[in-house]
Amino acid sequence: MNATELRQEAPETGVTSGPCAIHIDGVAQVFRRDDTETHAIEKIDLSIAAGEFISVVGPSGCGKSTLMRIVSGLLAPTTGRVLIDGRPVNGPYTDLGIVFQSPVLLDWRTILGNVLLQVELRRRSPGDYVERGHALLDAVGLGDFHDRYPHELSGGMQQRAAICRALIHDPPLLLMDEPFGALDALTREQMRIDLEELWLSSRKTVIFITHSIDEAVLLSDRVVVMSPRPGRIERTLTIDLPRPRGLEARHLPRFTEIVEEITGIFLSRGVLRRGRSALAGVKAKR
Amino acid sequence: MSRRMQRVIAATRGWRDGIIGFTVLFLVWEVSAHVFKIPKYILPPPTVIWADLMKRYPRMIDAAIATTSEIVMGFAIAIVVSIPLAVIVSYSRPIERAIFPILIALQIIPKIAIAPLFIVWFGFGLMPKLLLVFLLSFFPILVSSITGLKSVPRDILDLARSTGSTELMVFRKIRLPHSLPSIFTGLKVAATLATTAAIVAEFVASDRGLGYMLLEFNGNLETGMVFATVIGLSLIGIVLYAMVEFVERNVVSWHVSQRDAPEKQLIGS
Structure with missing residues (x-):
């Protein structure tokens, strides 16, 4: 991905475009169905600095996605509140871009048309964004496919388009809910590297939800480890690996250390179970 | 090429x-x-059917025009009523809960069985025929439209909400195009039912149309003309279906069902 191309500004819209700080304040979510109550998440407090890349890792069903929906204002929490740049979130927060696990592109629109949907729904003139749309698609390697339809592209390419759609209006906040979850391992690795470059060039605030420990560690400034349901924050780790991390960071002993630390948390919580291993007791090389 | x-x-x-x-x-x-x-009154050969048709077609054309207009008008009314109703139902659960039992009840009643009642209510003429065509084609369009309108993935609606878009715009840009393939499925089912409904209505309220002629020819054992009439009816049905399909192909050319060659399916990976 060519980072310089992405510095191209979105057309002037009067929307503030600095990265934003998020305050999650005692947020809990209880879902009621008939007589049963499900505690999806339980009292979460978290402050995210402007321009920070933060990952949330946890087992399936720990309320990661619920947390993301609450931050985006799509879901009102049962208790607690979310503040973005000091203002409480009531109802859908619009100054953001969202990427879901599946690309959810519209079948009847071309790839560029799908990217521009974001600005059309925001009642801005899509014409003003065509150039930026092309630049974004070029940057993720889809430049030649802008006039194709989603079904003509592979899953990885569709997901790249979905990321462009989340970035076209240059939002200060990017929410990503397991965006690489449905991709094959190689594509996933490449997308991860591309995303880091993209973030380094634009420094948006990013909340990245995943259940890959490696991915979380390689991408983030901080990793939030969540417990199984009801989701609580088990630990928050600061990732002090140098940037850009690219492909190489995997070989750093510090990387292994952090991954082991997180793995240890999941082991102690019963999310992971230590199987038999010939390497039991062997520590990673320093 | x-x-x-x-x-x-x-x-x-x-x-x-x-x-x-x-x-x-x-x-x-x-x-x-x-x-x-084989005796001609049981199964006339195609040449005989053709010869009969050539002798009698002017009368058949008048009847065909009557039948066609019943089908087209009834079908059009069904579209105009059921699609907006589907939109209302897809937006409001209380309305859905209130209306659906009535619709299901209406659908379960064998409408052909109550066709004679329509004659008591509306006499002969256009009205009972329109009503039967409408009733038979209404339900499939309604049900498939509702299915389409309600099957928009939650994520894309969440995306739309996060843009602060108006519901009207979401409807125009996402919900409606998303539901078009289902709507057309309903329209195609309804198109075939509409033809059947018109004929049955003409059987019951026999004063005009190809259905009426069919009864007359059958009564006179003019089997050649019966076949000719059936062919005429089939042609009307096929043309109506083909017209719906033609519109579908142009409106939802992007949908899976409309894609042609597999060679353009997947590029790269």
Whole structure:
């Protein structure tokens, strides 16, 4: 991905475009169905600095996605509140871009048309964004496919388009809910590297939800480890690996250390179970 | 060769094979009618049907126009009523809960069985026929439209909400186009039912149309003309269906069901 191309500004819209700080304040979510109550998440407090890349890792069903929906204002929490740049979130927060696990592109629109949907729904003139749309698609390697339809592209390419759609209006906040979850391992690795470059060039605030420990560690400034349901924050780790991390960071002993630390948390919580291993007791090389 | 050319050739190939199939069918029919000396009032050979049709077609054209207008008008009313109703139902659960039992009850009543009642209510003429065509084609359009309108993935609606878009715009840009393939499925089912409904209505309120003629020919054992009428009716049904399909192909050309060659399915990975 060519980072310089992405510095191209979105057309002037009067929307503030600095990265934003998020305050999650005692947020809990209880879902009621008939007589049963499900505690999806339980009292979460978290402050995210402007321009920070933060990952949330946890087992399936720990309320990661619920947390993301609450931050985006799509879901009102049962208790607690979310503040973005000091203002409480009531109802859908619009100054953001969202990427879901599946690309959810519209079948009847071309790839560029799908990217521009974001600005059309925001009642801005899509014409003003065509150039930026092309630049974004070029940057993720889809430049030649802008006039194709989603079904003509592979899953990885569709997901790249979905990321462009989340970035076209240059939002200060990017929410990503397991965006690489449905991709094959190689594509996933490449997308991860591309995303880091993209973030380094634009420094948006990013909340990245995943259940890959490696991915979380390689991408983030901080990793939030969540417990199984009801989701609580088990630990928050600061990732002090140098940037850009690219492909190489995997070989750093510090990387292994952090991954082991997180793995240890999941082991102690019963999310992971230590199987038999010939390497039991062997520590990673320093 | 351009993609368009390839499609035209592929289409004519389909036609050619179809024509060969029908030719063989008619030949076998013609030959066996003569060889086995089947009486004309039981199964007339195609040549006899053709000859009968040539003698009597002016009267049939008038009847066909009457039947066609019943079908088209009834079908049009069904579209105009059921699609907006589907939109209302898809937005409001209380309305859905209130209306659906009534609709299901309406659908379960064998409408053909209550057709005679329509004559008591509305007399002969256009009205009972329109009503039956409408009733039979209404339900499939409504149900498939609701299905389409309600099956928009939650994520894309969440995306739309996060843009602060108006519901009208979401409807125009996402919900409606998303539901078009289902709506057309309903329209195609309804198109075939509409033809059946018109004929049945003409059987019951026999004062005009191809259904009425069919009864008359059958009563006189003019079996050749019965066949000719059935063919005429089938043509009306096929043309209506083909028109719906033509519109579908142009409106939802992007949908899976409309995609042609597998070679353009996947590029890269």
